[in-house]
Amino acid sequence: MKIKVICVGKLKEKYLKQGIQEYTKRLGSYTKFEVIEVVDEKAPETLSKVEMIQVKEKEGQRILAKIKEQDYCFALAINGENPTSESFAQQIDQLMIQGKSDFCFIIGGSLGLSSAVLTRSNAQLSFGKMTYPHQLMRLILVEQIYRSFRINHGEPYHK
DSSP, rough: OEEEEEESSOOOOHHHHHHHHHHHHTTTTTEEEEEEEOOOOOOOOOOOHHHHHHHHHHHHHHHHTTOOOTTTEEEEEEEEEOOOOOHHHHHHHHHTTTTOEEEEEEBTTTBOOOOHHHHHOOOEEOSSSSSOOOOHHHHHHHHHHHHHHHHHTTOOOOO
């Protein structure tokens, strides 16, 4: 089994890097795991709708280049499904039973994901209606992936 998180932009904050490294190490007991960063498109603070779409499309092309045909992709999107940790773990387990072994989770940049990336995704996940910095979302996502493995293996994990 392989899991990759594809995200836009470089992670700069040391505390977030340390958290992700810790969960990456823990995930090594369960799966091959990697984080792939694609370059974020430089843009001014204020953009027209057309310029926003162009930025998302350029970032989307970079994301799509990292996805393989066999990857089952979860796009993080505010309007996606908002599962509990237990139902998310169950979904991963069911997909593995169905023969899926390569998973990819996609975190867009500050403007979100392009329509092409959302179309390519097999499922869309939301972590609620609140907005999180996409850098922090990486840590939250990796923790939830780790939690799902603990749940699926019947191992203790705080609730």
